[in-house]
Amino acid sequence: MKKMSLFVSAVLMMLTGLAHAHGPVRAKLTATITIDAPAAKVWDVIKNYGDMSWHPDIKSVSGGGNDKGAVRTLTLQGGGSITEELKSHDDAKMAYKYKITDMSSTGTIKHAGQDEKIPVLPVGNYAAELSVADKGGKAEIEWVATYYRAYVNNNPPAELNEEAADKAVTDVLTTGLEALAKKLAPGSSAKVAIELKR
Amino acid sequence: MPFKFLAVLAIASLATLSAHAAPYAYITNQLDNSVSVIDTAKQQVIATVPVPGKPAGVAVNPHRQQVYISTPETGGFVVIDSQKQAAVKTVKLAGASLGIAVDRDGKRIFVADWYENSVSLFNADTLDKTGVVTVGKSPSGMVVSPDNRWLYVANRVDDSVSQIDLQKLTIRNTTKVGAHPFGLAVDAKGKRLYTANVEGNDVTVLDASRMKRIASVKVGARPYAVSLAMNDTLLFVTNQDDGTVSVIDTASLNVVSTITVGDKPEGISTHPDDLTVYVANWFDNNVSVIDAKTLAVTHTLVTGEGSRAFGSFISP
Numbered sequence: 001m002k003k004m005s006l007f008v009s010a011v012l013m014m015l016t017g018l019a020h021a022h023g024p025v026r027a028k029l030t031a032t033i034t035i036d037a038p039a040a041k042v043w044d045v046i047k048n049y050g051d052m053s054w055h056p057d058i059k060s061v062s063g064g065g066n067d068k069g070a071v072r073t074l075t076l077q078g079g080g081s082i083t084e085e086l087k088s089h090d091d092a093k094m095a096y097k098y099k100i101t102d103m104s105s106t107g108t109i110k111h112a113g114q115d116e117k118i119p120v121l122p123v124g125n126y127a128a129e130l131s132v133a134d135k136g137g138k139a140e141i142e143w144v145a146t147y148y149r150a151y152v153n154n155n156p157p158a159e160l161n162e163e164a165a166d167k168a169v170t171d172v173l174t175t176g177l178e179a180l181a182k183k184l185a186p187g188s189s190a191k192v193a194i195e196l197k198r
Numbered sequence: 199m200p201f202k203f204l205a206v207l208a209i210a211s212l213a214t215l216s217a218h219a220a221p222y223a224y225i226t227n228q229l230d231n232s233v234s235v236i237d238t239a240k241q242q243v244i245a246t247v248p249v250p251g252k253p254a255g256v257a258v259n260p261h262r263q264q265v266y267i268s269t270p271e272t273g274g275f276v277v278i279d280s281q282k283q284a285a286v287k288t289v290k291l292a293g294a295s296l297g298i299a300v301d302r303d304g305k306r307i308f309v310a311d312w313y314e315n316s317v318s319l320f321n322a323d324t325l326d327k328t329g330v331v332t333v334g335k336s337p338s339g340m341v342v343s344p345d346n347r348w349l350y351v352a353n354r355v356d357d358s359v360s361q362i363d364l365q366k367l368t369i370r371n372t373t374k375v376g377a378h379p380f381g382l383a384v385d386a387k388g389k390r391l392y393t394a395n396v397e398g399n400d401v402t403v404l405d406a407s408r409m410k411r412i413a414s415v416k417v418g419a420r421p422y423a424v425s426l427a428m429n430d431t432l433l434f435v436t437n438q439d440d441g442t443v444s445v446i447d448t449a450s451l452n453v454v455s456t457i458t459v460g461d462k463p464e465g466i467s468t469h470p471d472d473l474t475v476y477v478a479n480w481f482d483n484n485v486s487v488i489d490a491k492t493l494a495v496t497h498t499l500v501t502g503e504g505s506r507a508f509g510s511f512i513s514p
Contacts, residue, residue, distance in 0.1 A: 025252065025270070028229060028481070028504065087439075097461075099439065125420075127439065146462065146481060154313050197229040197503060198252075 024124070024148045027166065027198040031143045031173035035185040039134040042141055042184055043094040046130060049086050054183060055176045071101070080104045080120035087127070095131030111157040121172070122164045123147040141180060143173045162198070170194055221469060222280060223476050223512045224265045225485055226253040227502025233267055234485075234501035235283050236476075238469060238512065241487065241497045245283040249276050254506050255296055256465070258513035261304025262322055265513060268298040268309065275309060277325070280513055289325050291318060298509055299340040299349070301364065308349055310337035317351055317362070329367055333360040339381040339423065339508070343388045343406065350406070352379040352393055359393060361409050371409040375402035381423025381466070381508065385430040390448070392433055394421035401435055401444075403451065413451050417444035423508065425466045427475050427490040434475045434488070436463040443477060443486075445493055455493045459486040465507030470514040478507035 035042070045054055050064015050072055063072040070086040083102040090096065105117040126147040133140050147169060151160035158164065174192045181188050220239030226249070227234060233253055235245040251269025253276070258265050265278040267285075274291035275298055278284065297310035300322065307320040310333075317337055319329040334353025337360075341350050348370070349362040359379060361371040376395030383392050384406055391404040394417075401424060403413040418437025425434050426448070433446040436459075443463060445455040460479025463486070468475050474496075475488040483505055487497040 025228075026480070026504075087441075 024152050025198050026125075026146055026148055027162070027169075027196060029145045029147075029166065029169050029173065029197075030195045031145075031170070031177055032140060032193045032195075033177040033181055033190050034135060034138050034140045035181045035188050035190050037139050037184040038137070039094060039132045039139040042132045042139040042180065043091075045180065045184065046132065046141075047091070047094070047096075049089065049096060049098070054179055056179050057172060057175055066096075076120060080106060082121060093131065094133065095129060097127065097129045099125075099127035109157060109159055111151075111160075112153070112155070116151065116157065116160060118159050119150055121168050122150040122160055123169060124150050124152065126169075139184070141177055143177060145169050145173060166196060170196075221471075221512055221514055222283075223467065223469075223485070223507075224256050224258065224267070224278065224280075225465075225478050225501045225505050225507045225511065226256055226267060227483070227504055228252050228254050228480075228506045229504030230502035232502050233265075233278065234505070236485065236499055236501075238474070238476075241499060243499060243501060246502065247278055247283060247285055249278075249285060251276070254508050255298040256507055256509040256511040257298040257300045257307065258510055259300045259304045259307075259322060260514050263513075264322075265511075266298050266300065266307055268295045268509075270294045270296050270312070275307070287325060289320065291327070296508070297338045297340045297351075299342060300510075301342050301349075302344065302346040306364075308340055308342075310340055310351060312336050312338070315353075317349070319367070331362055331367055331369070333362070333369070334358050334372065339379070339393075341382050341384050341391075341510075343384055344386055345388055348388075348406075350382060350384060350391055352382050354378050354380055354396070357395075359391065359404070359409070373404065373409040373411065375404065375411065376400050376414060380421075381436075383424045383426050383433070385426055385448075387430075390430075392424045392426075394424045394435055396420050396422065396438075399437075401433070401446065415446055415451050415453065417446075417453065418442050418456065422464045423466050425468045425475055427468045427472055429472060432490060434466055434468075434477075434490075436466050436477055438462050438464060438480075441479075443475075443488065457488060457493055457495065459488075459495060460484055460498070465505075465509065465511060467507070467509075467511045469512055476507075476512060478505040480504050480506055 052058045066089045087097040103119040128145040149165045223236040225234040233247045237244045251272030255268030267276045277287040293311035299308045334356035336354040339352040351360045376398035378397040379393035391406040419439035422436045435444040443457045460482030462481035465478040477486045485499045
């Protein structure tokens, strides 16, 4: 009788796995805000790769420089660090692209018999582009991030699944854009629009 | 009128009558749940076919005038009729179907299941599943040898390639390659196999018949897939994180050029004329067309969101 029920549970587990089988798919999250300020003025605030003082979640930055390949390390307000490499920087386009190369972890959890680290931003292979464009005298600031969930196998734990990744990235981008709006167009009622595609 | 002139006229008009439509490129737009159809003579998108299920992989079947599109989210694949440019059938399969390929006769369709570590075989005529072969972990890219005897499967998480005997449906060889092989290609003589190794930032070159490693060639960041052109003298490799395509001279195995394309270039296929290479740019939502002689991008065609086109996507 015991053997039968073990077999049944094993089959059920396998079927559940199959039913939820979903490969880690790259997500594209676009955060946009349009504010009453000249685009050039916004660019002035954000253009230096080594200066993230406009973002409330970031305590300090070391490194930087605007040449391709430049590395910066962000120390976060809550503790933890993220290291990022600059992929391109275009003053004329008022845009720069970068990718995360390393992150500290907030701890480990046990999942599927393995110890899994929880990176400070629960994502994998994260790249982003920050840009500003003139839209009829206003500034449209766009921050686009592409990333995977942090756990690459099937049936991820809650801490490392897609919802966790999406929420964390949404928070970072929204906080940053709202801070820029507050700084450059105080009293603005502009809201951050989020578009997520996976 | 001189007879010769009449004869030439007659032949010329016959040629026009028998001329078929230009080759089409089928680009899966994974984030839009659609497939863009590019007329490669006009260099224009002439149709957009809705395909739900996050379409990713492509395998053209010129023998049946069909194109198979893998749908990893819903599991299975969709059949597109390349005359009507419309989806005509959906085949359901459990698991995450990503890599898809067709044999050289157009009689069998191979679908790789990323989580079940297997390749399912389908009869292209009836669309019945006819077999399953267990391979390594996370099978991704697949390619059939020109003599139709072998199916080569990249096992991404195992860092290996499996060689399947298509008569016996058994594994003949499994060889280690670089870190996380994804897309792969075989040359027209069936002599060499090339794998794009995502985590190793390199390409492994193998002797295809004996499955022996010959060399490793360093390319750009996170290579995705490979395609041969110019009579197999050049291998084109998409580097996802660099927004470039590395070009390797297959004789010297040196990188002879690095071409800037769009952001997150992924799927890559060579036109039947062997002179043009098409690259899908996932982030930029477009396709870069590369002239293989000048190694320059000649066209950029707007497709849909998340253009991926993983596999062989240009039909003659």
